[in-house]
Every structure is written in C-alpha cells, then in structure tokens.
Amino acid sequence: MYKRKRIVIALGGNALGNTLPEQMIAVKSTAQALCDLIEDGHQVVVVHGNGPQVGMINNAMAALSREDPNQPNTPLSVCVAMSQAYIGYDLQNALREELRKRGFVRTPVVTVVTQVRVDPDDPAFENPSKPIGHFMTKEQAEHAEKAYGYIMKEDAGRGYRRVVASPKPVEIVEQDAINSLVDANKIVICCGGGGIPVTLQGDHLKGASAVIDKDFASCLLAEKLGADMLIILTAVEKVAINFGKENEEWLEDLTVEQAKKYIEEGHFAAGSMLPKVQAAVDFASSGPDRTAMITHLNKARNGIMGKTGTRIHL
Numbered sequence: 001m002y003k004r005k006r007i008v009i010a011l012g013g014n015a016l017g018n019t020l021p022e023q024m025i026a027v028k029s030t031a032q033a034l035c036d037l038i039e040d041g042h043q044v045v046v047v048h049g050n051g052p053q054v055g056m057i058n059n060a061m062a063a064l065s066r067e068d069p070n071q072p073n074t075p076l077s078v079c080v081a082m083s084q085a086y087i088g089y090d091l092q093n094a095l096r097e098e099l100r101k102r103g104f105v106r107t108p109v110v111t112v113v114t115q116v117r118v119d120p121d122d123p124a125f126e127n128p129s130k131p132i133g134h135f136m137t138k139e140q141a142e143h144a145e146k147a148y149g150y151i152m153k154e155d156a157g158r159g160y161r162r163v164v165a166s167p168k169p170v171e172i173v174e175q176d177a178i179n180s181l182v183d184a185n186k187i188v189i190c191c192g193g194g195g196i197p198v199t200l201q202g203d204h205l206k207g208a209s210a211v212i213d214k215d216f217a218s219c220l221l222a223e224k225l226g227a228d229m230l231i232i233l234t235a236v237e238k239v240a241i242n243f244g245k246e247n248e249e250w251l252e253d254l255t256v257e258q259a260k261k262y263i264e265e266g267h268f269a270a271g272s273m274l275p276k277v278q279a280a281v282d283f284a285s286s287g288p289d290r291t292a293m294i295t296h297l298n299k300a301r302n303g304i305m306g307k308t309g310t311r312i313h314l
C-alpha cells in the first residue's frame with residue numbers, strides 16, 4: 001500500500017543557481033523534481049537556501065547607500081526578507097507552470113515571508129563566524145566597522161568579509177499560518193534562507209544581524225508540522241564517511257546512533273554537510289515514524305522509493 005507522506009524539502013544552492021538568469025533556469029528543473037513528488041501524491045512543503053541571493057541583495061543595498069547619502073544601510077534581516085520574496089516569486093512561478101503541465105490546474109502555490117525567533121543569548125552571537133557579502137580591502141573593512149558597526153574578518157588571504165552570527169532557530173513565528181495552509185493542501189514555500197532572524201522584545205520582534213542555517217530551520221519546521229520525512233536536497237547523491245579520501249564510503253542507511261558517532265569522528269565538513277547530518281539526526285530523533293534523507297536534487301523521487309540517498313532513522 002502506498003502511503004501519502006507529509007514531506008519537508010530543503011533545497012540547497014544548486015536548486016537556485018548564483019545569478020538572476022541562472023535562477024530563472026534552475027527553478028525549472030527544481031520544479032520538476034518537486035512536482036514528481038506532488039504527482040506521486042505527497043504533501044510537499046518547500047524550504048530553500050539563499051546564500052548567493054542574500055549576498056547579492058546586501059551588496060546592492062550597500063552600493064545604494066554609498067551612492068546616495070540619504071539612503072541608510074539596509075539591515076541584514078530586511079535583505080533576508082527581500083531574498084525570500086524574490087526566490088519565492090521564481091519558485092512559485094516555476095511550480096505553477098510545471099503543475100499546470102501535469103494537469104494540476106488548481107493547486108495553489110504560496111510563499112510565506114517567515115520570521116524565525118532566535119535566542120539573543122545564543123552563544124553564536126558571541127562568536128560571529130559566517131562570512132556574507134563581498135570581499136573588501138583593509139581600508140573598506142575599517143570603514144564598514146566604523147560606519148555600520150560590522151564585524152569584519154580576514155578570509156583566507158582573499159580579503160576582508162563581514163561575518164555574522166548563525167544562531168539556532170527557536171520558534172517559527174508564522175508556524176500556525178503555515179500549518180493551516182499545508183492542512184488545506186496548498187503548496188507552501190517558507191522559512192527561506194533559514195527564515196528572517198528576529199528576537200522578542202516585548203510585543204516587538206526585532207530583526208537580528210544574523211543568518212539561520214536553512215537545514216536547522218527545515219528540521220524545526222518538519223517537527224512542528226508533524227512531517228513524516230525531512231528531505232535535504234543538495235549536490236551529492238549520498239553522504240560519505242572519509243569524504244574525498246581513498247577509503248571514501250557512501251552511506252545508504254544510518255541509525256541516529258551511527259550518525260552521531262560519525263559526527264563525533266569529524267566526517268562531515270562544518271558549514272556544508274555537518275548541519276545537514278545534524279538536522280537529519282535531530283528530526284529522526286523526534287520519533288520512530290520520522291525519517292530524514294539526504295540526496296541529490298534530481299534523485300528525490302528515487303530516494304523516497306528507497307532506491308538511493310542516505311536515510312537516517314531511529
């Protein structure tokens with residue numbers, strides 16, 4: 001018997017490309033991969049990354065304030081919001097078209113601009129380490145520190161870059177609205193770029209100068225939606241131990257315990273595969289009916305059928 005699953009899909013950088021024209025093209029094949037799952041009867045909720053896009057918007061807004069002194073600098077939280085809307089627009093458009101091609105003429109696709117609450121005492125704020133935006137000279141970096149209060153770090157001999165904190169997501173502010181839309185069978189795109197980071201100040205949600213990892217935000221979303229699966233789609237078909245070494249071994253099926261052991265042994269690169277495996281472990285740990293899978297964007301359908309990908313479960 002075929003069981004309809006509620007699936008949170010986290011899309012990586014290769015689903016969107018690096019520039020405006022690249023994204024227009026990339027979303028077409030991304031939409032095909034997502035529609036394969038919708039056609040198979042699954043309920044799909046989409047989260048996406050925004051690294052190149054938020055960097056591009058941040059640079060453009062910085063150029064604006066350099067050119068026009070009346071335009072103050074744009075907060076990073078606003079840049080994330082802009083990236084969610086822009087990426088959501090392209091994805092909504094591509095999904096609508098692909099759905100119509102397959103006969104789903106009435107399936108609505110909707111993007112939710114999503115705020116995600118972070119803890120102002122998260123230790124990540126003490127040690128901002130995630131580089132964003134363009135490279136600067138020493139002089140430009142010093143100016144940015146003084147003028148905008150940025151924290152600048154030298155990046156591997158290539159120049160200076162702004163670094164921001166990457167705190168853990170605590171609560172998805174629009175969670176109830178997302179649940180209602182998903183329950184009503186709408187195709188929802190949300191928590192883009194990991195969500196707009198905000199901290200609670202009384203009734204006010206204040207945008208934070210931070211970025212949330214989309215893999216962790218997808219995990220929280222999947223838990224709160226009561227999803228059956230969290231699928232992280234990226235540029236590799238499977239997760240490996242001894243990645244890139246002679247004794248590299250591609251993994252198919254992992255228990256949470258095995259995955260934790262491999263994390264401790266340092267098999268997964270920080271900032272790329274580590275957050276994915278950690279998010280997969282967290283989701284799978286939340287219940288015996290919950291499976292996480294990491295695979296290539298174009299292998300999602302085969303992955304759900306158990307033909308490829310790396311699965312993590314209790």
Ligand code: ADP
Pocket residue numbers: 011012013014049233234235236238239240241242243267268269271272273274
């Ligand atoms: P995304 O944009 O999908 O988040 P990332 O580049 O952040 O993609 O992470 C995926 C990349 O992680 C893979 O393309 C691969 O090069 C790298 N990687 C690091 N460690 C591993 C590992 N142990 N197994 C597989 N891939 C790994």
Ligand code: MG
Pocket residue numbers: 012049271272
């Ligand atoms: Mg990544």
